[in-house]
Amino acid sequence: MSFLVGLNENQEQAVITNARYVRVIAGAGSGKTRVLITRIVHLMQEVGVFSGQILAITFTNKAANEMKERVISMLGPSASAIHISTIHSLCVRILREDIHALNYPKNFTVIDAEDQKAILKEAYKELGVERQKVSYASMLNYIANNKSAFVSVERAYELAGDFFGEKDKARVYEYYDKRLKGMYALDFDDLLLFTVKMFDLYEEILLKWQKRFRYIHVDEFQDIDHIQYKLIKQLTGASNEVYVVGDPDQTIYTWRGADVDIIMNFEKDYPECETVILNENYRSQAKILEGANSLIKYNKNRVEKDLYTKQEAGDSIVHFSGNSEEYEAMWVANKILDLKQMGEDYKQIAILYRSNYLSRSTEKGLLDARVPYVIYGGVRFYDRLEVKDALSYLRMLASADDLAFTRVINQPKRGIGNKTLDTIRSEAMAGNCSMYEVVKKTKLFSGKVQAVLDEFVSMIESIAVEKEKHSIDKLLELLLDRSGYRKMWEDANETDRLENIKELINDMHQFMETYPEGSLDEYLQLVSLYGDHEEYKTGSHVQLMTIHAAKGLEFDNVFVVGMSDGIFPSDRSLQEGRKGLEEERRLAYVAYTRARKRLFLSETSGFSYVLNKIRTRSRFIDEIDSEHIEHMGANFEYTTMKEFKVNDALFGKAESFEEKIERVKHRKIKNGMTIQHTTYGEGVILSIQDGIAEIAFSFPHGVKKIMADHPSIQLSEEK
Numbered sequence: 001m002s003f004l005v006g007l008n009e010n011q012e013q014a015v016i017t018n019a020r021y022v023r024v025i026a027g028a029g030s031g032k033t034r035v036l037i038t039r040i041v042h043l044m045q046e047v048g049v050f051s052g053q054i055l056a057i058t059f060t061n062k063a064a065n066e067m068k069e070r071v072i073s074m075l076g077p078s079a080s081a082i083h084i085s086t087i088h089s090l091c092v093r094i095l096r097e098d099i100h101a102l103n104y105p106k107n108f109t110v111i112d113a114e115d116q117k118a119i120l121k122e123a124y125k126e127l128g129v130e131r132q133k134v135s136y137a138s139m140l141n142y143i144a145n146n147k148s149a150f151v152s153v154e155r156a157y158e159l160a161g162d163f164f165g166e167k168d169k170a171r172v173y174e175y176y177d178k179r180l181k182g183m184y185a186l187d188f189d190d191l192l193l194f195t196v197k198m199f200d201l202y203e204e205i206l207l208k209w210q211k212r213f214r215y216i217h218v219d220e221f222q223d224i225d226h227i228q229y230k231l232i233k234q235l236t237g238a239s240n241e242v243y244v245v246g247d248p249d250q251t252i253y254t255w256r257g258a259d260v261d262i263i264m265n266f267e268k269d270y271p272e273c274e275t276v277i278l279n280e281n282y283r284s285q286a287k288i289l290e291g292a293n294s295l296i297k298y299n300k301n302r303v304e305k306d307l308y309t310k311q312e313a314g315d316s317i318v319h320f321s322g323n324s325e326e327y328e329a330m331w332v333a334n335k336i337l338d339l340k341q342m343g344e345d346y347k348q349i350a351i352l353y354r355s356n357y358l359s360r361s362t363e364k365g366l367l368d369a370r371v372p373y374v375i376y377g378g379v380r381f382y383d384r385l386e387v388k389d390a391l392s393y394l395r396m397l398a399s400a401d402d403l404a405f406t407r408v409i410n411q412p413k414r415g416i417g418n419k420t421l422d423t424i425r426s427e428a429m430a431g432n433c434s435m436y437e438v439v440k441k442t443k444l445f446s447g448k449v450q451a452v453l454d455e456f457v458s459m460i461e462s463i464a465v466e467k468e469k470h471s472i473d474k475l476l477e478l479l480l481d482r483s484g485y486r487k488m489w490e491d492a493n494e495t496d497r498l499e500n501i502k503e504l505i506n507d508m509h510q511f512m513e514t515y516p517e518g519s520l521d522e523y524l525q526l527v528s529l530y531g532d533h534e535e536y537k538t539g540s541h542v543q544l545m546t547i548h549a550a551k552g553l554e555f556d557n558v559f560v561v562g563m564s565d566g567i568f569p570s571d572r573s574l575q576e577g578r579k580g581l582e583e584e585r586r587l588a589y590v591a592y593t594r595a596r597k598r599l600f601l602s603e604t605s606g607f608s609y610v611l612n613k614i615r616t617r618s619r620f621i622d623e624i625d626s627e628h629i630e631h632m633g634a635n636f637e638y639t640t641m642k643e644f645k646v647n648d649a650l651f652g653k654a655e656s657f658e659e660k661i662e663r664v665k666h667r668k669i670k671n672g673m674t675i676q677h678t679t680y681g682e683g684v685i686l687s688i689q690d691g692i693a694e695i696a697f698s699f700p701h702g703v704k705k706i707m708a709d710h711p712s713i714q715l716s717e718e719k
Contacts, residue, residue, distance in 0.1 A: 003041045003074065007034075008280050015039050016046075019274035023221075023266045024245040027307045028292075028593035029283025029554070032245050033063075036219055037070050039243065040082065043215060044075060051081040055213035057232075058086055059220040063552075067219075083213065087228055091191040095198075098205050102198055109185040116140055116176075116187060123175040129168050132412045135492035142169050143176055147189045148227060148257065153177050192227050199234045210237040221246030221266075225257030233269070242270070248302050252548060252587045260301060260583075281307045281593075283554055285314025288599045291628035292592040298623050299582045315598050319621050321633035322604040326510055327705045329365025331633070332559055332602060334707065336371050336542060339557055339598075346372060346540040348556035352547045352591050354568035356496055357381070357503040357610065359544055362561055366542065368680070376545035382527060386489065386497040387504055391527060393479040396460050397467055398520050400436040402428070412488040414452045420445065436460075459483060472520050473508040499610050506609040514702035547591045558595035560588075563603040564615040571611060588620040601629075669693065669708055669715065676714045680704065 004012055011031060014024045015038045026032035040056065043049040058064040064085050071079045083090070096106050111119075117136050124131055146156055153174045160166035180187065186194060199206040216235055218224070221244040224232070236242045244266060251260040267273045281289050289309050296302070322328035336349055351362055351373075360381040366373045381387060389411050395404035402425070409416050421435075423444060428435045438444070439453045440461075463478050470478070480486040480501065489497045511523050547560075562568060568588065573580035592599055601621055608615050621629070669675075673685045675695065683695040686703065693708040706713060 003038055003045070007038065010276060010278050010280070011035050011038075014276040014278065015042050017274055017276065019272070020241050021266075021270035021273040022241075022243045023263070023273050023275045024243070024278060025275060025303050025305060026245050026247055026278040027281060027305060028247065028250065028590070029281040030278035030307070031280075031282055032219070032247075032278060033067065033070075035278065036217060036243075036245055037067060037074070039217070040071055040079075041074050044079070049215060051075075051079055052083075053212070053214040054082045054217070055090070055215065055235075056082065056084040056217040057090060057219065058084065059223055061086055061089070063219065064089070087224075087231065088188055088191050091195040091231075094195050094209060095186075095191065098198060098202075098208075099194065101202050101205060102194060104184055104194075109183055110191070111180070111185050111187050113140075115185075119176055119179050120172065122179070123172045127168070127171050127175060129172060130413060132488040133165070133491050134168060134172070135494060138493050139169065139172055143173050144189050146173060147193055148225075192231060196227060196231050196234065199231075206234060206237070210235060210240055214240050216240055216242045218242070218244045219246075222248055222251040222260065222263045223253050223256075223258045224262060226259065226262070227257075229262050249296050249299070249305075249586055250551070250590050252551065252583065252590055254583055260586075264301065264303070275303075277303070277305050279305045279307050281309045283596055284309060284593060285311050285597055287314050287316050287628050288592065288595050291317045291599070291624045292589055294625035294628065295592065295620060295623045296585065296589045299585050300578070301582060317592075317599045317601065317624060317629040319629055319631045319633075320600065320602040321617065321631070322602065323633075324510070324606055324705075325361040325506075325604050326365070326514075328561065328602050328604040329361040330368070330704065330706065332362060332561060332600070333365040333369035333371055335559075335600060336366075337369060340371075344557060346542050349542045349559070350550065350553070350555040350557070350594065351542060351544045351559045351561060352550050352594070353544075353560070353562050354547060354570060354587070355499060355562075356384075356546060357499040358562040358567070360500075360503050360507060362544065371542055372540070373542040373544055376543045377549045378545065381500070381503070384497075384500055386494075386500050389485065390476060390480065390501055390504055391524065393483065393485065394472070394476055394520065395524060396436070396479075397464050397475060398524055400434055400460070402435045405434070405436045408483070408485075409456065412484045414456065415448065416452065420449055467520070471508075471512060472518075472523050473505045473512070475520065476505060476508065502610045509609065547587050550594050551590055554594050554596055556595075556597045557600075558591070558598070559600045559602065560591050561602050563601050563618040563621055564608070564611075565618050566611045566613070567608070567615070568618055568620065585620065585623075673715070677706070 004015065007015065011034070014022070014035050024032065024035065026035070036056070040054055043054060044051060056064075056067060058067060068082075068084050071082060071084070083093070085093070092110060095104075095108070099108060100106060117140075120136050120139055123129065124134075145151075151159070153170070156170040156173050157167070160170045179185075180190070199209075213235060216232065218232060223246070232242065244263070246263050248260050248263050251258055251263070254260070267275065284292070286309050289307050293306055320328070320331050322331060332351065336346075339349060340346065353359060353362070356378060359375065359378075363373070363381050382391075389408060392404040392407040395401060396408065406421060409421070424435045424438050427438045427442065427444060431438065436457075440457050443450060445453065459482050463475065463482065466478070467475065486498070486501065489501075507527075508523065511518055511526065515522065543555075560568075566574065569581055569584035573584040603615070603617055603621070605615055607613070669685060669688060671685055671687060675683055675685060677683055677695070677697070680695075680697040683697040683704075686694040686696055688694070688708055692705055693713070694703060694705050695713075696703050
C-alpha cells in the first residue's frame with residue numbers, strides 16, 4: 001500500500017479503519033486533506049469500492065477542485081466518477097434529477113447574490129420601501145433566517161404584528177417568495193431546503209440517493225449548520241458509511257449557523273463511531289504551536305488534544321504593546337521591513353485583525369513605510385463607501401466641489417434624480433461655477449425637489465457658519481447627524497459601516513494631536529495622500545485580512561493587530577458569556593495557527609472611539625503560557641521584561657532590551673539633533689526615552705515615534 005507511505009500512525013489509522021462511522025478530529029496543520037484523499041484511494045484500491053458510490057462534501061468550490069485534481073492524479077481516470085463538491089452543488093445535482101416531485105421543472109434557475117439584490121430592488125420600488133431604512137444585506141438575512149426556521153410568509157406577517165418596519169420586511173419577503181416561484185427559481189438556501197423537504201416527503205427518492213452514495217465523506221465538519229447536518233443524516237440512512245473530518249477548536253462560523261455541538265455530539269448520534277485524533281502539526285514551529293495550545297485549553301467545550309510538532313522550537317511569540325495606534329502601526333511596518341531585509345518575501349507576511357475598521361492605522365503605517373500591501377477579499381479603508389461619503393460631507397465645508405456634492409446629495413436618499421443633477425450640472429457649466437453654488441444661489445426647480453435642495457443647503461451653511469468654533473471631528477459629527485447619514489446606517493443595522501465611521505473620527509483625533517494647528521483643508525489633503533495611493537499591480541505584497549478570511553491559509557510570518565479586550569475578544573462576545581467568549585478564543589486559535597515561523601501580537605493603550613472607553617490588553621495574550629511569549633514595548637504591566645531578540649542581520653549579535661537601550665545611548669543621539677529617515681526625510685529629535693525617539697518631520701508626516709536604533713534613521717556623522 002504505497003499510498004500510505006509518509007503517513008504518521010494516527011493518519012494511517014484514520015485511513016484504513018473499518019469502522020462504519022468515523023470522526024476524525026484534525027488539528028490545525030495536521031494534514032487532514034491528505035488523509036481524506038488517501039481514505040478515498042484506500043476505499044477504491046483496497047476495499048474495491050466503485051468510484052461512483054463515493055461522495056465527498058467540501059466547504060468551498062476551490063477545495064473541491066483541488067481535491068478532485070489530487071484524487072485523479074493518484075487514481076487516474078477511474079476516479080472521475082467520484083462526486084466531490086460543495087453541499088450546494090450536491091443539492092443541485094439531486095434536484096436536477098428529482099425536483100419534478102415538487103412540481104418544479106428540472107431546468108429550474110439558481111439565482112446568485114446579485115440576482116437576489118435585483119429582485120429586492122424591484123420589491124423596494126414597487127412597495128415603497130427605502131433601502132436606507134432596510135439594507136439589502138439585512139433583508140436577505142431576514143429572508144434566509146425565516147426560511148431556515150421554516151417561517152412562512154403568513155407566519156412572518158403574524159410575527160411582524162403592528163410594527164411598521166417589520167411589516168415592510170414581511171411584504172418584501174412575500175414579494176421575493178412569489179417572484180422566485182413565478183420564475184421557478186431557487187436561491188442558495190432553497191437548494192438545501194428543497195432537497196431536505198423532498199427527502200422527507202418521498203422515501204423512494206431518498207432510498208435512490210442513499211443507494212447511489214454508499215460512502216459519504218464530509219470535510220470541515222465543524223462548519224456545517226443544522227439543515228446541512230439533517231441532509232447528511234438523511235443520506236446516511238441504514239446502511240451507508242459516513243466519515244467526517246473537522247476540528248471543534250476551529251468552529252468560527254456560528255454567525256452563519258455553524259454549531260460546535262454538531263461535531264462534539266457526533267458520537268452520541270452514532271454510538272458505534274470511532275474517533276481518530278490527528279495531533280501532529282506540520283505547519284507551525286514549536287513555540288507558536290505550544291502558545292496556541294496553552295490558549296485553547298481555556299475552552300471547556302472541546303475535544304481534548306495537544307498539537308505537537310517535530311519541527312524546531314523556533315522564535316517565541318512576540319507581544320508588542322504600543323502607546324498609540326500610530327506607534328503600533330509603525331512598529332508593525334518597521335518589523336516587516338526588518339523581515340524583508342532578512343530575506344523574507346512580502347507575500348509570506350500577513351496582518352490579521354478582528355474587524356475591518358482596524359485596518360485603518362495599519363494601512364497608514366504601511367503606506368508611510370512604502371510597504372506594498374493588498375486587502376484580501378476587502379476594500380482599503382479610505383476607499384470604503386461610508387468613509388468616502390463622510391469625507392465628501394467634510395469637503396462640502398472645505399471646497400463644495402462637484403464630486404463631493406454629487407456623492408452626498410442622495411446619501412441618505414433625498415429623491416434627487418439624474419435628470420435634476422444634469423440640469424444643475426448644465427447650469428454650473430454655463431455659469432462657470434460649482435453645482436453647489438448653483439443650488440445655493442438659484443431656484444431652478446419647484447415643489448418637493450426645490451424644498452429638498454434648500455434644506456440641504458441650509459444644513460451645510462448652518463454648519464459652515466460654525467466651522468471655526470469646532471474641531472474637525474465635531475464638524476463631521478454635526479454633518480453626519482443633521483444630514484441623517486449616521487441614522488441611515490443605524491436603522492439598517494450596518495455595524496461594520498458604523499465602526500468604520502467611528503474609526504475615521506479616531507483618525508481625526510490623531511491628526512489633531514499631531515497637528516494642533518492643523519486645518520480642515522490640511523486634514524483632507526493628508527487623507528488624499530493615503531486614499532489616492534498607487535496601486536501595486538504586480539510583484540509581492542503583504543496581505544491584510546480579517547481572521548475569518550484567513551481560515552485555511554498559512555504564512556511564514558503573521559501579525560495579529562488590535563488585540564484589546566472589547567475588540568478581540570469582541571465586546572459582543574463578552575456580553576454573551578462563556579459561549580461567546582469560547583468562539584472568540586477559537587478565532588484567536590485560528591489566527592495563531594496560521595503562522596509557520598513567526599507570530600507577532602500587538603495592541604495599544606489609549607482611548608478607543610469605537611469602544612468608547614480606554615483600551616486594555618486582550619486576555620488572549622495573557623492566556624499564552626509565559627515560556628512561549630516575549631513582551632516588549634510601552635505600558636507594560638508584567639512583573640518582568642523578557643529579553644527581545646533583535647535581528648542579527650541588522651544589529652549584530654542578539655541583545656537584551658536593556659543592552660539595546662545602553663547601546664543607543666552610546667550612539668550619541670541627542671535632543672535637537674537633525675537626522676535623515678529613509679521614508680520621512682529630514683527630521684529633528686524631540687526626545688529619547690527607553691530607546692524610542694520622538695522625531696518631528698515636515699508636513700504631512702508630523703511627529704513620529706521610532707526605535708532610535710532602527711536602520712531607517714541615519715545620523716549626520718554616519719552618512
